[in-house]
Amino acid sequence: MRAERGGFVLAFVVLMLFAISVAGATGYLIVSAEGTLAKYSGQGAEALAVARAGLQRFVAEQIGVVGDSVSYAIGNGVALITTRKLGPYDANTDLYYIRSEGSVADIFTPSSPARRVVGAYAYHQRRPLAHHAAAMVAAEALYAQNSGARIDGNDFSNDPDCPGTGAPPIEPPITGAIARTATGPLNSGILLGSPSGETWTGGHPQMYDSVAIRWDVISDPAFPVDFEDVVPNFASLPADSFPVVRVNGYFAPGSGWSGWGLLIVNGELDASSAWTWSGIVLAGAVDDIHEGHIRGLLVAGLDGPNFYPNVYWRGTIRYFSCFVNRANESLSYLELIDNTMFEVL
Amino acid sequence: MITRSGFSMVETLVALTLSGVVLMLVSTTFLVQNRYYQSQREYAATHDAARALTERVAGELRSVMPGGIAVAGARTLTLRSPIVLMGVCEIQSPRVHLYNEGGETPLVTAEVGGIGWLDETTGLWTYREASWSYLNGGGGTAAANRCATNGADTAWAAPEFHRVENFQTLFGSLPQPGDVLMLFRGTRFQILESTLEPGRLALFRRVGAGPLVELVTGLDTTAKFQYRTGGTTYADTVVAASLGSVDAVRIVADARRPAPTGGAGALTFGWSVNIALRNAP
Numbered sequence: 001m002r003a004e005r006g007g008f009v010l011a012f013v014v015l016m017l018f019a020i021s022v023a024g025a026t027g028y029l030i031v032s033a034e035g036t037l038a039k040y041s042g043q044g045a046e047a048l049a050v051a052r053a054g055l056q057r058f059v060a061e062q063i064g065v066v067g068d069s070v071s072y073a074i075g076n077g078v079a080l081i082t083t084r085k086l087g088p089y090d091a092n093t094d095l096y097y098i099r100s101e102g103s104v105a106d107i108f109t110p111s112s113p114a115r116r117v118v119g120a121y122a123y124h125q126r127r128p129l130a131h132h133a134a135a136m137v138a139a140e141a142l143y144a145q146n147s148g149a150r151i152d153g154n155d156f157s158n159d160p161d162c163p164g165t166g167a168p169p170i171e172p173p174i175t176g177a178i179a180r181t182a183t184g185p186l187n188s189g190i191l192l193g194s195p196s197g198e199t200w201t202g203g204h205p206q207m208y209d210s211v212a213i214r215w216d217v218i219s220d221p222a223f224p225v226d227f228e229d230v231v232p233n234f235a236s237l238p239a240d241s242f243p244v245v246r247v248n249g250y251f252a253p254g255s256g257w258s259g260w261g262l263l264i265v266n267g268e269l270d271a272s273s274a275w276t277w278s279g280i281v282l283a284g285a286v287d288d289i290h291e292g293h294i295r296g297l298l299v300a301g302l303d304g305p306n307f308y309p310n311v312y313w314r315g316t317i318r319y320f321s322c323f324v325n326r327a328n329e330s331l332s333y334l335e336l337i338d339n340t341m342f343e344v345l
Numbered sequence: 346m347i348t349r350s351g352f353s354m355v356e357t358l359v360a361l362t363l364s365g366v367v368l369m370l371v372s373t374t375f376l377v378q379n380r381y382y383q384s385q386r387e388y389a390a391t392h393d394a395a396r397a398l399t400e401r402v403a404g405e406l407r408s409v410m411p412g413g414i415a416v417a418g419a420r421t422l423t424l425r426s427p428i429v430l431m432g433v434c435e436i437q438s439p440r441v442h443l444y445n446e447g448g449e450t451p452l453v454t455a456e457v458g459g460i461g462w463l464d465e466t467t468g469l470w471t472y473r474e475a476s477w478s479y480l481n482g483g484g485g486t487a488a489a490n491r492c493a494t495n496g497a498d499t500a501w502a503a504p505e506f507h508r509v510e511n512f513q514t515l516f517g518s519l520p521q522p523g524d525v526l527m528l529f530r531g532t533r534f535q536i537l538e539s540t541l542e543p544g545r546l547a548l549f550r551r552v553g554a555g556p557l558v559e560l561v562t563g564l565d566t567t568a569k570f571q572y573r574t575g576g577t578t579y580a581d582t583v584v585a586a587s588l589g590s591v592d593a594v595r596i597v598a599d600a601r602r603p604a605p606t607g608g609a610g611a612l613t614f615g616w617s618v619n620i621a622l623r624n625a626p
Contacts, residue, residue, distance in 0.1 A: 084502065086444050087434040087495040089523025094496070095432050097444060119446055121432055121525045338468035339410050340525050342427050344446055 043104045043114035047077055048343070051102025051118045054079020055341070058098065059122055062334045063224065064244075066096060066124055077104035077113075085124075094124040096334065099344070120341040127328040129280060130212045131297060133175035134193060134319040137286060138204035138301025140309040141182035142197075144189030150316040151177045153193020156295070161278070162322035163240050171321040178207065179311070186312070193319075204305045213331065215302040219246075219266045219284065226261075226330075234259045242279060242326045253277075253292065262327040268307065269300065273315060279327030291315045296323040384612070387602040391614035394563040394600035398548050399618050401560055402534055402570075402596050406620045410461070410527070412470050413622075414591050417583040419569040420536040422594070425472055425529040428457065431507070433524045434492035440482055441509040441520060442491045445528070448504040449484060452477075458531030458553045460509070462516060463524065469589075470527065473515040477528075482508035495522055536568055545601075565599035565613055573619075593621045 054072050058081040069082045079102050086095045098120050105113040134153045135142060144151045153176040157169070176193030177183040183197030191197055200206045208215065217223055226232070226243035237243065246264040255274035265283040271292025278295040286300035288308035294317045300306065352360070405426045416423035429452065431445040457477035461470040484507035489499040492506050499506060509526070513519050520526065531553050539547035539562045546568065548561040571579035573593040583591055599615030 084444070085496065085498040086432040087492060087497045087522050089521075093523070095434070095523040095525075097432055097446065099446060119430065121430065123523075337463070337465055337525060339463065339470065340430055342430050343408060344429070345451075 039106075040114065043106060044116060046075065047102040047104045047114040048116035048118070049102070050074045050077035050079050050104060051100045051116050052341070054081055054102060055098055055100035055118055055120055056336075058100070059120075059334045059336050061224075064330050064332055066334065074102075075104075077102055089123055092125065092127045094126060096122045096124050098122050098334070098336075117344040118341060119344050121337045122334045123337060124332060124334050126332045127325055128212055128331050128333065129282075129297075129299075129324075129328050130210060131174055131319075131321075131324060132210060133178040133198065133297075135176070135294075135298045135313065135317045136178040136207055136211070136300070137298070137306055137311050138180070138207045138304070139286075139306035139311045140180050142177045142179035142311045143182075143184055143186040143313065144177070144191045145186040145312040146314050147188040148316075149185075149189035149314045150318065151189075151191050151193075151313060152316075152318045153177075153196070154319060155321045156318050157320055157322040159295075159320065159322075161295075162320065163326055174319055180204075180305075189313075204301060207299075208302065211299055213282075215282070215284075218264055218282070218331070219302075221248075225264065231257050232259060232261070240326070242323075242330050244330045260323065260327070262330045271315070278320065278323045280324055286311055288312060289314060294318070295320045296327060387612045388614065390563060391600040391602050391612050394561050395598040395615050397561045398564065398568065398598040398600070399596050399616070401548065401550070402594075403618065403620050405532055406594055406622065409622055410470050411468065411622075412472065412589050413529070414572075414583075414588050414594075415472075415531065416533070417570070417572045417588060417591060417594075419571070419581040421533065422535075422570045423531065423533045425458065425461070426532055427461075428452065428528045428530050431526045431528065433520045433522055433526060434497040434506070435495040435522055436519055437491060438519060439510070439513045441512045441526075442488050442506065443509060443526060444492065444497065444502075444506050446505060448507065449481075450504070452528070454478075454481075455555070456530040456552050457528050459529055460512070460515065461527035461529055462520060463527070465525070471516070472529065474531070475511070475515060479511055480509050480528075482510035484508060534570075536564060539563075563600050563602055565601035565615060567597060568599040568615070569597045571595040571597065579619075591622065593619055595619045 053074050057072055058070060066083050071078055071080045079100050082099045084097045086097055089095050101115060101117045103113040103115045135151050153174040155171045155173060173194040175198050176191045176196040178198045178200055180201060180203040181199055185191040225246045227245045229247055232243050232245060243261040245261055246266060249267040251265045251267055252270045253275045254272045258276045260278035262279055263277055263281045268285040268287060269283040270287035271290060273291040275292040280296050281294055281298045282302060283300040284303035285307045288310060289312050292315045297319060298317055405424055408426050409424050410427060413425040415425055429445045431443040433441055433443045435442040454477040459472055459474040460480055461472045463470050486503045488508045489503035489506035493499045533551045535549045536546055537549055539545045540559055541562050545562060546564040547559050548564060549557045550560050551557045569581060571581055572583045572591050573579050574583060574587050574590045575592055579595045596618045602612045604611050
């Protein structure tokens with residue numbers, strides 16, 4: 001009877017199903033292996049990008065003392081930056097090695113993230129501001145006017161107020177005053193230094209270029225400072241702390257604003273005789289008749305030629321290299337050396 | 346008479362005929378599919394060859410510093426690729442003390458082909474060929490201590506400080522603290538006749554005086570390297586005097602497989618990839 005025959009079709013179907021299953025499984029394995037390889041390759045590339053970005057960000061944001069380590073969350077990964085000082089390059093510059101390890105974690109294998117490491121060398125410009133004179137103003141003339149007024153380029157660093165242990169070394173005298181066409185004492189004022197005064201006929205561009213700082217950067221609100229538009233409580237600061245203070249707009253400080261550090265006046269400085277600042281003062285402009293006291297160094301007229309062509313200084317500016325150097329270090333920054341970034345294998 | 350159930354002759358013939366037709370259809374399909382599979386496999390192989398050629402060369406090219414191309418020919422490319430960069434921290438003439446991450450442990454010293462010296466003002470490197478045994482002056486605590494006297498931070502890293510000998514002999518002068526040096530490997534890529542499949546072309550790589558290693562088999566005769574020296578055009582070769590101005594390398598990654606069984610002709614696949622030298626002047 002025909003109805004009793006069977007089995008062949010079933011066996012064939014089973015065989016075909018088996019073959020299809022094997023082919024399907026093989027295909028899936030091949031495709032998934034390719035996918036896994038591609039994923040790991042992508043994560044490795046991403047980790048390298050994270051490492052490079054972290055290193056660049058660290059160098060760009062670094063101001064002041066170089067930290068030992070910092071980490072950034074970048075994209076899907078984390079960059080861990082470490083630094084190592086390798087010694088001096090010159091009197092004001094140190095060589096640093098910067099290492100950045102980028103890692104991108106996979107949620108399926110969180111304990112073994114993709115890792116890539118890059119290294120680079122950088123110079124730490126410890127004292128970026130060039131010292132040319134106790135007072136440099138991008139005006140036509142700068143005078144120490146009246147009895148009691150004094151602009152002095154001799155180093156006063158033997159003063160007991162100087163920070164650090166022991167008497168700091170006295171540096172050679174610098175120029176007393178620099179302006180475009182005239183400097184000098186007036187009406188019993190005192191102008192000293194070596195030389196006491198210089199005229200830089202190049203005016204504002206020449207002076208701006210010579211100080212070796214980017215005024216447009218440090219006066220920008222995005223540039224991070226320790227204090228902005230507020231007087232620091234100096235009593236609560238460590239004695240060796242030289243903060244960066246920025247004031248925006250017209251600024252007429254009195255005794256309450258006396259202190260030390262790096263003062264950035266993003267506007268016009270017009271201090272009273274009760275004001276004393278120890279360190280560096282950078283100002284967009286300075287008033288024509290000025291009575292404050294600076295123990296360190298003044299650079300003014302950075303916004304352009306000073307609004308007042310003749311500046312009569314009735315207070316004192318005395319060069320203290322100890323304060324200037326410490327304040328200058330607050331502006332220190334890292335500068336990557338070209339062609340030194342490499343992947344650490 | 347015993348009745349036996351079974352196929353009649355006619356049924357058998359019909360079944361055989363039908364089976365033959367089905368078998369022929371299936372086998373034809375199988376053969377077509379198999380041929381298609383073979384050709385796809387060959388295509389995949391040509392893709393793989395082109396990709397391997399590109400990635401292998403590009404990976405090393407991207408790390409090359411200015412002046413790092415030593416020979417630029419259509420079928421020969423010799424690179425000085427950085428192994429590690431080192432910061433000079435102290436000079437004890439004629440010895441140079443320096444720092445390199447990881448120290449000697451991860452360094453494949455047999456691959457060291459020489460030393461480079463960076464001019465920080467121009468960003469250009471100067472290279473000298475030398476073996477590690479010629480340069481190596483030892484390292485560890487003694488070198489770290491010398492660097493520490495000059496202000497280096499050596500905490501937990503003494504094995505990463507090292508001493509280099511014979512620097513002055515190679516360069517004529519000593520570096521200064523704060524300078525950056527490089528250990529490099531001399532890597533040569535060549536497109537030659539394959540040793541694995543004679544009659545076909547392959548990409549070979551040789552590090553220093555090491556053996557020539559076949560990396561990629563199955564390149565087309567049009568596969569080559571080309572070079573850009575500042576303009577927009579690429580040349581097959583660059584003379585020695587102009588090597589410093591090479592700012593991009595083009596990898597013409599053309600692959601070829603012989604015709605598969607039953608195929609009409611050889612399979613070719615390829616692309617040209619321009620690798621801008623990241624650190625070109």
